[in-house]
Amino acid sequence: MNKNIKLIIFDCDGVLIDSEIISATVLIKKLRELSVDIDMGYVQRHFLGYSFKSVTEKVFANFSVSLPEGFEAEYRAALLEQFRQELQPTQGIKALLSALKLKFCLATSSSRERTSEALRISGLAGFFTATVFTAEDVTRGKPAPDLFQYAAAKMGVAPSECLVIEDSRAGVAAAIAAGMQVIHYTGGRHISGAVSQVSDEFPQVPVLDSWAALVELLPEAE
Numbered sequence: 001m002n003k004n005i006k007l008i009i010f011d012c013d014g015v016l017i018d019s020e021i022i023s024a025t026v027l028i029k030k031l032r033e034l035s036v037d038i039d040m041g042y043v044q045r046h047f048l049g050y051s052f053k054s055v056t057e058k059v060f061a062n063f064s065v066s067l068p069e070g071f072e073a074e075y076r077a078a079l080l081e082q083f084r085q086e087l088q089p090t091q092g093i094k095a096l097l098s099a100l101k102l103k104f105c106l107a108t109s110s111s112r113e114r115t116s117e118a119l120r121i122s123g124l125a126g127f128f129t130a131t132v133f134t135a136e137d138v139t140r141g142k143p144a145p146d147l148f149q150y151a152a153a154k155m156g157v158a159p160s161e162c163l164v165i166e167d168s169r170a171g172v173a174a175a176i177a178a179g180m181q182v183i184h185y186t187g188g189r190h191i192s193g194a195v196s197q198v199s200d201e202f203p204q205v206p207v208l209d210s211w212a213a214l215v216e217l218l219p220e221a222e
Contacts, residue, residue, distance in 0.1 A: 005102060005181065005218060007157040009148060011049070012108035012115055014167035017122045018090050019083065020048065020190035026079045030071070036063050044190065045197065049168025051109040051141035080117055089122045090187055092211035097127045105131035107151040109141050131155070142170040145178035152180070163218065165208070169198050172205055183208045183217065
């Protein structure tokens with residue numbers, strides 16, 4: 001990294017909140033009702049980091065199945081119910097956000113409603129009162145750079161002075177396309193095959209396996 005960081009942009013799912021296993025499990029179950037049979041590895045390789053719109057397009061392209069009207073609403077309702085039962089912040093993130101000296105925000109491929117509820121359930125809402133940017137704010141989602149560029153502009157920081165922390169290939173690709181520095185976070189429970197996928201494609205990107213280790217990569221953070 002070149003450092004000179006003035007803004008940290010956090011992805012949400014799998015970075016701030018340990019949600020990806022929950023999300024994948026609910027999606028797999030709902031898709032099986034439509035005879036689309038996938039597993040956790042497939043979700044990691046093809047859906048991780050993408051907006052629901054992109055997932056819908058990929059399901060059609062790969063399985064020739066159009067998701068019926070109401071599918072997204074049913075999926076989101078089932079997901080929020082599971083969130084209320086299981087969702088936790090990633091280990092150590094509350095302590096990090098409490099001590100962080102740098103300006104920070106959140107940029108996620110999820111919807112604003114889902115993100116707000118997830119932050120509330122996980123106890124992180126207070127850290128992001130007016131600094132949440134979602135897929136609804138831009139036309140093109142990750143891996144396009146639009147969302148990260150939008151977040152940086154709203155926060156008043158040049159792209160080259162932003163550090164993105166992402167868990168997915170799509171997110172890392174979006175950060176690089178945006179001209180930002182990026183770290184691949186692997187501390188979520190869902191990371192397995194996805195680690196090599198990102199590292200193989202972007203070997204130059206530093207890997208962060210715990211929030212305590214962030215200070216070593218970025219001493220000015222605390």
